[in-house]
Amino acid sequence: MTQRLQWIYGWLLLFPAMVMLMAFTHVPAVTTVINSFFSTPRGRREAKFVGLANYENLINDPTFWKVLTNNLWYALATIPASIFLSLLMALWVNDKLKGRSLVRMSFFAPTVLPLIAVANIWLFFYTPGFGLIDQIRMGFFGLPENSWLGSQETVLICMMVVTIWKEAGFFMIFYLAALQTIPPSLREAAAIEGASRSTFFWRVTFPLLMPTTLFVSINAVINSFRMVDHIFTMTGGGPDNASSLLLFYIYEVAFKFWDTAYAATLTVVLLVLLSLIALGQFFFMDRKVHYR
Amino acid sequence: MTLQDTSSTSVELANLTKSWGGLNAVNDISLSIPSGSFTVLLGPSGCGKSTTLRLIAGLEQATSGKIIIGGKDVTHASPAQRDLAMVFQNYALFPHLSVAENILFGLKVRRVSRADRDERLKRAAEILGISALLERKPSQLSGGQQQRVALGRAIVSQKPICLMDEPLSNLDAKLRHEMRVEIRALQQKLGLTMVYVTHDQTEAITMADQVVLLNNGEVEQAASPHELYTYPGSVFTARFIGTPPMNIAELHGLRDAELSGPDLFPEAPEDALLGIRPEDIELSDEAGVAARVEATEYLGADTLATFKVGSAQLVARVPGRKAVKTGDTMKLTWDAAKSLTFNRTTGKRRDVIKPEELQLNPA
Ligand SMILES: Nc1ncnc2c1ncn2[C@@H]1O[C@H](COP(=O)(O)OP(=O)(O)O)[C@@H](O)[C@H]1O
Ligand SMILES: [Mg+2]
Numbered sequence: 001m002t003q004r005l006q007w008i009y010g011w012l013l014l015f016p017a018m019v020m021l022m023a024f025t026h027v028p029a030v031t032t033v034i035n036s037f038f039s040t041p042r043g044r045r046e047a048k049f050v051g052l053a054n055y056e057n058l059i060n061d062p063t064f065w066k067v068l069t070n071n072l073w074y075a076l077a078t079i080p081a082s083i084f085l086s087l088l089m090a091l092w093v094n095d096k097l098k099g100r101s102l103v104r105m106s107f108f109a110p111t112v113l114p115l116i117a118v119a120n121i122w123l124f125f126y127t128p129g130f131g132l133i134d135q136i137r138m139g140f141f142g143l144p145e146n147s148w149l150g151s152q153e154t155v156l157i158c159m160m161v162v163t164i165w166k167e168a169g170f171f172m173i174f175y176l177a178a179l180q181t182i183p184p185s186l187r188e189a190a191a192i193e194g195a196s197r198s199t200f201f202w203r204v205t206f207p208l209l210m211p212t213t214l215f216v217s218i219n220a221v222i223n224s225f226r227m228v229d230h231i232f233t234m235t236g237g238g239p240d241n242a243s244s245l246l247l248f249y250i251y252e253v254a255f256k257f258w259d260t261a262y263a264a265t266l267t268v269v270l271l272v273l274l275s276l277i278a279l280g281q282f283f284f285m286d287r288k289v290h291y292r
Numbered sequence: 293m294t295l296q297d298t299s300s301t302s303v304e305l306a307n308l309t310k311s312w313g314g315l316n317a318v319n320d321i322s323l324s325i326p327s328g329s330f331t332v333l334l335g336p337s338g339c340g341k342s343t344t345l346r347l348i349a350g351l352e353q354a355t356s357g358k359i360i361i362g363g364k365d366v367t368h369a370s371p372a373q374r375d376l377a378m379v380f381q382n383y384a385l386f387p388h389l390s391v392a393e394n395i396l397f398g399l400k401v402r403r404v405s406r407a408d409r410d411e412r413l414k415r416a417a418e419i420l421g422i423s424a425l426l427e428r429k430p431s432q433l434s435g436g437q438q439q440r441v442a443l444g445r446a447i448v449s450q451k452p453i454c455l456m457d458e459p460l461s462n463l464d465a466k467l468r469h470e471m472r473v474e475i476r477a478l479q480q481k482l483g484l485t486m487v488y489v490t491h492d493q494t495e496a497i498t499m500a501d502q503v504v505l506l507n508n509g510e511v512e513q514a515a516s517p518h519e520l521y522t523y524p525g526s527v528f529t530a531r532f533i534g535t536p537p538m539n540i541a542e543l544h545g546l547r548d549a550e551l552s553g554p555d556l557f558p559e560a561p562e563d564a565l566l567g568i569r570p571e572d573i574e575l576s577d578e579a580g581v582a583a584r585v586e587a588t589e590y591l592g593a594d595t596l597a598t599f600k601v602g603s604a605q606l607v608a609r610v611p612g613r614k615a616v617k618t619g620d621t622m623k624l625t626w627d628a629a630k631s632l633t634f635n636r637t638t639g640k641r642r643d644v645i646k647p648e649e650l651q652l653n654p655a
């Protein structure tokens with residue numbers, strides 16, 4: 001009797017959270033998958049089942065391939081770079097140096113700022129002629145002015161730099177927290193044994209940071225497909241989709257071209273891609289990660 | 293100083309001082325630790341034991357003074373250059389490495405040949421009885437086993453000097469006793485020069501050749517355990533060593549009590565303090581000072597009884613079979629040669645006080 005009552009209580013307690021989760025996460029996700037097999041309803045024309053037609057369109061859509069390639073390059077560059085940079089900053093800041101809290105603060109600042117604000121700052125850096133970068137280039141080196149965001153060759157790289165700058169400070173906090181859990185006596189024990197700083201790093205610090213690296217890299221992967229705010233502010237995906245990423249393209253298809261079925265199809269692709277990467281990462285890295 | 297032979301691994305501290313801000317954690321310590329001896333740095337928490345040990349290890353830089361190891365001045369040498377091993381209080385094991393890798397860490401760093409490494413690991417594991425644990429991670433070991441791994445790391449390094457900072461403080465009482473015996477045996481077997489830090493006077497008394505009692509960053513007394521116990525040089529030492537510690541009572545307070553038989557109290561100024569160990573006090577039917585039992589504490593083999601003697605208090609260790617009850621009155625006696633007197637103002641034992649000090653502090 002009491003068992004049964006507890007069971008009811010349990011479900012009653014879960015109920016509100018479950019309703020929210022279902023209504024706002026599970027149902028839309030399933031609907032998205034279903035929608036990708038239907039045509040886009042227009043006016044009085046209802047959506048009708050079209051099978052894999054949307055997926056065929058996708059394979060034949062050059063813009064899709066363009067943004068996918070962009071996104072892969074973007075991920076390939078920003079993930080390792082931001083992780084490496086954040087580790088470097090964390091190691092530096094973790095040392096006992098003067099004014100360390102100030103340095104920490106300034107490294108962390110990009111994370112606190114909204115990406116839109118960050119994008120505006122960088123917009124100024126990149127402005128042709130009187131932007132910071134061009135002023136230095138022209139003033140010190142006498143080079144001609146350059147339209148960083150206007151050129152197909154440089155625009156994606158510019159976006160990558162903004163992302164790395166933004167993410168490194170965030171990841172640094174995780175590395176810093178992990179570094180501070182390593183007892184100082186480990187370093188002292190190693191020093192007495194005659195281990196150099198680099199030996200200590202590669203044999204002790206780095207392996208002990210592996211769980212953090214796994215966590216940070218999963219975040220970095222997800223962010224590389226998710227953070228597109230700066231594309232809106234800085235380039236709008238242009239010129240000629242040179243800086244467009246998958247999620248930005250989904251936004252355009254859904255809310256500019258109002259082709260919701262095709263947007264759903266793109267979304268399914270993005271979700272599958274992310275799940276595969278996350279799974280792969282867990283299985284690949286889990287074996288090499290030491291959990292305390 | 294005589295010529296140092298090069299194989300000697302004695303440790304000398306000369307006027308060593310370490311300060312943080314205005315605070316002298318180690319204050320002008322001079323100390324000689326003979327080669328192959330077991331020296332214990334003893335003292336209450338915060339008296340500078342760890343700091344002294346870390347100065348010897350090179351983990352802290354001395355503010356002033358010198359550290360000489362084996363005749364060489366190493367005051368500014370790096371920890372690795374000092375050729376010593378150290379066992380940390382929290383063991384400092386690398387959590388991601390197996391027991392074997394932990395023990396061999398230093399040897400790999402120093403590029404010791406593989407055959408040599410394996411040989412040393414095998415021997416150390418046998419000595420410590422951890423051969424079956426070599427593949428485990430530290431988190432899969434008990435406190436005592438972790439302790440052994442930390443010792444193993446010190447053994448395989450084959451360094452002539454070994455420093456230990458409260459290595460037993462995380463173990464339970466039984467294990468602590470076993471490890472005490474083991475560490476002492478190991479030190480003698482390997483002929484190590486051991487510098488061992490503890491706040492536990494039992495550890496110090498049972499293990500040491502030389503006990504260095506520290507107080508507020510200064511050496512209170514450096515002596516053999518026996519000398520420290522029998523002839524404490526000061527009230528601080530007398531009260532720190534022994535459970536229960538030596539009785540320190542006001543001489544004139546004791547003299548208030550009724551005394552029969554031979555005089556138990558030494559010639560001394562009125563305000564001197566008398567020191568007598570609880571086990572040196574005997575119950576007597578005939579002669580002695582009159583005393584009343586104020587409290588008793590039954591310990592099994594014997595009983596600790598607190599007596600009111602005159603206006604002072606004395607604790608005596610009474611054999612277990614003798615019944616003492618609170619409120620009883622009886623007579624106490626002791627061998628007057630075993631009692632010590634201390635100067636109240638300086639806290640020093642009176643027979644070690646130099647004449648000029650007496651003039652500075654007229655009794
Ligand atoms: N790194 C440090 N910075 C400032 N003060 C310290 C530091 N290490 C120790 N001290 C101070 O020095 C004194 C002695 O400390 P320590 O040698 O650790 O004592 P213990 O005898 O308990 O080992 C203490 O008052 C402690 O607060
Ligand atoms: Mg200490």
